[in-house]
Amino acid sequence: MSVPSARSSASAPPHIPRALSAGLLLVVLVVAFESMAVGTVLPRVADDLRGLALYGWASSAFLLSSLFGAVVFGTFSDRRGPALGAALCLAVFALGLLVAGLAPSMFVFVLGRLVQGFGAGGLAALPFAVISTRFPEASRAPMLAALSGAWLLPALVGPLIASLIADAWSWRVVFWGLTPVLAVVAPLCVLPLRGGERRAPASADPPLLWPALGLTLAAGALVEGLRRPDALAVPLAVLGMGGILLASRPLFPAGMWRLAPGLPAGLMLRGWAAFGLLGMNTFLPLALHELRGLSLTQAGWLLSVGGATWTLGSWAQAALERRLGPASRPARIRLGMVGVCMGLLVTALAVLGHLPLWAAYAGWIVADFGMGVGYNSNSLLALSSVRPEASGRLSGQLANIEVLMTAVAAGTAGALLARVQPLDRAFTLAFLVTLLGSLVTWAAAGRLRGRGG
Structure with missing residues (x-):
């Protein structure tokens, strides 16, 4: 995914476009709610459709198609204008919701998730492209902060609302219920984008x-x-x-897979952190349901707590950045990754029954708080290693490695659940794989001081 680099537009209005701001925020809210809600109801979907063998694909299909969708719709928007690109993204995302909600089998549900992801990838990239061309310079940072904050509410209530809906009516309503919201969001997002300048693809950019x-x-x-x-x-x-x-x-800098010092190691740290925590997040509700007998609502509480503490960790990171300055970033990253690994270990042991159930909540809080501290500190360090004109490409690389590694982790866990019996052994191996992946962040953290390329 290549996020368009920030450019000043000569025709940018001197004020914040309020209708467009509201539309972008609502788009992020819908995508964030869907992201937080689906993980909670997936155990019910797999049980209802008898599709445990395809459980991992329900997450991997969405993530991988979102990676490609971001590039496709980003290129399309550059050539045909952001209004048409946004409209198509919303239409494709809505189509995916309907297919998933009507799915008669797990295969069709995965197909719906594939379509959803394709549209969601474009919607995720849309704010970066729009903010860089439609918002004045002084308004861009506050708008980016508002978009990041828009994830907080879905993180807090999304899993709980989804589980309550699934318990009271059906998991299908979680998908159908978002389509009317999209009908409201679409005009607010698309109409203010009409009439914008079309930008031809920059010839200096590699074909991605x-x-x-x-x-x-x-x-x-x-x-x-x-x-x-x-x-x-x-x-x-x-x-x-x-x-x-x-x-x-x-797509990525040379030496990334071998943890070359500097930016390559920073990208791999982000990737393996996502592999560990976000990968475990894809099967954690199912593990709590199958191994510990928790309802979807009880499992949703854990995901909600995790989302909130990730946000708190991000705020703590920002406070430390202001107080200690950029020189403290490597130390914050190492501390955050220690929290992630230790928290994941405690969570896994609790879910598997080796520790009391309350320890799963404590471990998940520690892991997500550490992620909030270390993840954002790593992003700041990575951005400081490139020239300003390369920040857009780097944003795409950071997003791509996160999506790729999370998809691989989800697919690996799903493969273990499909092939290994009994189920508790499959979950043990899935926890082990994600834990081992998270440990790679320690090696990557030690190679961040090198000169980034």
């Missing part, structure tokens, strides 16, 4: 559409290879791993 498609397909092949029990498993997995390495070359 085909590498992004290659990365998406390769990661999908890896996930499917891990899941399949037949003779195609190994060839698909090997093909997928090779494809990821090949497609990564034009």
